[in-house]
Amino acid sequence: MTITQLKYTLAVAEYKNFTVAAEHCFVTQPTLSMQIQKLEDELDAKIFNRSKKPIELTPVGTRIVEQAKVIVDESNRIMDIVHQQKGYIGGEFKLGIIPTIMPTLLPMFLKNFTKSYPKVQLIIEELTTEEIVRKLMDGHIDAAIAATPLENEAIKERVLYYEPFVGLIPEGHRLFKNEKLEIEEIELEDILLLEDGHCFKDNVLNLCRANKKDTKKHFQLESGSFDTLIKLSKDGLGMTLLPYLNTLDLNEKDKTYLREFVSPPPAREVSLIYHKSQLKMQLIEALKSTIDGVIRGAIAFSDVEIISPLQKA
Incomplete structure (x- = not known):
């Protein structure tokens, strides 16, 4: 039994297809299949039911995969332990970023980070x-x-920072002449929202729930991007709320539609998160330090009211 065989097994369990699993493992399909067959022969047990489409785990295969995850994870951590002991900042580091943060924050720190830590292979995924x-x-x-x-x-x-919400109010809207926005003035039925799956939408919904507004409305205008929401709002189809960093690159004309909230403004908390068992702490500290260094010049807000991204009943 080898770590490689266990990794191949986990890949097939995840993708439910030998060919796709082989592609993700960067080996040929016959090589992957042969190694899994060797593992099954050694264990004298069938891990996969190959007659099913997609491939399914057998009952014993399910338990084998659960244990394989533990073994592979622990094996990967050996090098992390060595790097941590040496204070080495390098190697592969996989980072996920949510879609409403990626376009604004990533350009701010990526160049600085890669220049400061050239030995790090940073793999970024929008999730x-x-x-x-x-x-x-x-x-x-x-x-x-x-x-x-x-x-x-x-x-x-x-x-990492607290990012206030900013209103974008089109001409002719009832709130356009207001210099500042009050939370109590926001009506959910009047707001253009992001599509389901974006936590910023949940932030906005929770803001309005906290304001005891009726949230059981049918929203006919939802979009997957802030750029679309801005265009729809400018066309007079309603107001929208934007994270503060998304307002910095607007042209001067569009900035005339922006309205900040009275203090303390509603805001989202943005954090660097990781599993409690994570060992690549020297990389996490390096990443946090880099972001801290660039974000201070962009956001100086501290007196804010945090709105949770968790969906509420």
Whole structure:
């Protein structure tokens, strides 16, 4: 039994297809199949039911895969232990970032980080919060940047910054002439929202729930990007709320539509998160230090009201 065989087994269990698993393991399909067959012969047990489409785990295969995850994860941590002991900042580091943070924060720190830590192979993936939590738990990513708190005991959260909400109010809207926005003035039925799956939508929904507004409306205008929401709002189809960093690159005309909230403004908490058993702490500290260095010049807000991204009933 080898670690490689266990890794191949985990890949087939994940992708439910030998060919796809082989592609992700960067080996030929016959090589992967042969190694898994050797493992099954050694164990005298069938791990996969190959007659099913997609391939399914047998009952004993399910238990084997659970244990294989533990073994492979622990084997991967051996090099992390050595790097941690030496204070070495290098190697592969997989980072997930939610879609509403990726476009604004990544350009701010990526160049500085890669220049400061050239030995780090940073692999970045855009993921929803749900995908991030799952991949952190499975060990498929090392850390992530997401809106918090997540209230997951297995995940550590290191706050990077608090990002206020800013209203974008089109001409002719009832709030356009207001210099500042009050939370009590916001009506959910009047807001253009992101599509389901974006935690910033949940932030906005929770803001309005906290305001005791009726949230049981049918929203006909939802989009997957802030750029679309801005265009729809400017066309007079409603107001929208944006994270502060998304307002910095707007042109001067569009900035005339922006309205900040009275103090303390509603805000989202953005954190660097990782599994509590994570050993690549020297990399996490390096990443946090780099982001801290660039974000201070962009966001100076501290007196804010944190709105949770967790969905509420």
